[in-house]
Amino acid sequence: xxxxxxxxxxxxxxYVADQERSTxxxxxxxxxxxxxxxxxxxxxxxxxxxxxxxxxxxxxxxxLPLLPDPDSAAAPRxxxxxxxxxxxxxxxxALEAGARELSPVMExxxxxxxxxxxxxxxxVIAFARRG
Numbered sequence: 001x002x003x004x005x006x007x008x009x010x011x012x013x014x015y016v017a018d019q020e021r022s023t024x025x026x027x028x029x030x031x032x033x034x035x036x037x038x039x040x041x042x043x044x045x046x047x048x049x050x051x052x053x054x055x056x057x058x059x060x061x062x063x064l065p066l067l068p069d070p071d072s073a074a075a076p077r078x079x080x081x082x083x084x085x086x087x088x089x090x091x092x093x094a095l096e097a098g099a100r101e102l103s104p105v106m107e108x109x110x111x112x113x114x115x116x117x118x119x120x121x122x123x124v125i126a127f128a129r130r131g
Contacts, residue, residue: 009049011053011079012053012081013052013054013081015078016056016057017056019055022054026052040055041059055079064103067102083130087129105127113128115128
């Protein structure tokens with residue numbers, strides 16, 4: 001099996017209006033309980049290499065204040081979060097390819113080292129490694 005950028009897992013994160021409502025919905029749809037369910041993030045394991053994350057709009061507002069207002073039609077509604085061996089190299093490669101930096105690679109309070117950028121179509125991309 002080949003991984004994109006050597007990614008261990010891919011996280012697909014949806015920005016949601018109501019985390020509890022979305023958690024109930026996806027619990028039923030996926031017939032699975034979340035692996036993580038804390039204020040600001042719910043995660044469901046999907047298969048062996050993917051995670052569906054649910055992040056409340058107010059949480060992404062605090063995390064990435066450079067994004068357009070998450071309630072506006074211009075704001076991204078999803079994020080590709082890739083756990084990779086070297087987020088600095090991956091983040092830099094995205095910037096060189098034309099991404100716009102939203103937040104540099106740094107240690108985050110959830111135990112990952114992560115950098116955020118915006119792809120040419122306005123989607124958020126995060127490159128991360130466990131702290």
